[in-house]
Amino acid sequence: MLIYNITTHIESQIESEWVEWMRQTYIPLMFATGKFRAATFTKVVQEANNEGKSYSVQYTTPNKATLESFLAEDAPRLELEAQNKFGNQALSFATELELIGQAQIKEA
Secondary structure: OEEEEEEEEEOHHHHHHHHHHHHHHHHHHHHHOOOOOEEEEEEOOOOOOOOOEEEEEEEEEOOHHHHHHHHHHOHHHHHHHHHHHHHHHEEEEEEEEEOOOOOOOOOO
16 A cells, blocks of 8 residues: 655645645545545644644555556646645645554553
8 A cells, every 4th residue: 555645835824724625625636536545634743934834645545556547647637726726825745655554552
């Protein structure tokens, strides 16, 4: 399984609008591609500076071929949609991660 991580730094004045847009529009559009199984939406707590906020969304996909298909067929359109909506007030970069394993403590 692979994780497609998108980290976005946004200007403070658009934070609430951007978060709502991510929840209501962008993440559903990512799922609508049929290439992702789950998404984890997080806020970076420790910032290097106080100018804006950073968020990360980690989308899980079953394999490299599915991710490559997304990157070729869907990513340009979705990136353009985000760019048209927020311009350079929201700057993103993507990272591909390979899931090695997961662990969690079971409660008694």
